[in-house]
Amino acid sequence: MRVKALSIAGFLALSIAGISAQSTTTMDGVVSDQHCGAKHNAASDEATKCVEGCMKNGADPVLVSGDKVYKIRGEVDAVKALAGKEVTITGTVDGDTITVTSITKK
Numbered sequence: 001m002r003v004k005a006l007s008i009a010g011f012l013a014l015s016i017a018g019i020s021a022q023s024t025t026t027m028d029g030v031v032s033d034q035h036c037g038a039k040h041n042a043a044s045d046e047a048t049k050c051v052e053g054c055m056k057n058g059a060d061p062v063l064v065s066g067d068k069v070y071k072i073r074g075e076v077d078a079v080k081a082l083a084g085k086e087v088t089i090t091g092t093v094d095g096d097t098i099t100v101t102s103i104t105k106k
Helices: 002-021 045-056 076-080
Strands: 024-033 061-065 068-074 086-094 097-105
Touching: 024 045, 024 097, 061 076, 068 076, 076 097
Parallel strands: 068 097
Antiparallel strands: 024 061, 024 086, 061 068, 086 097
């Protein structure tokens, strides 16, 4: 009986942790690319030119927010359109990946 109660408690704890890990968040940052990463942590014309060039050569877009670099899922084309720009992104974070539901230029 005690093992069953502990199993249920453990399952509930993991379920709650899983739900909180997938909650929607909003963060600010700069759209960069996987090749340059945090090199473009500030928006500029130079960053835009470099990021667009890297993405044209196959690099995926990323979001640089603070000291973290997030891979992008979801609205990839909308993110690419704001290469090198400061943005606000809303989505769900899972590890080092954000699944974008909306993006706006700051």
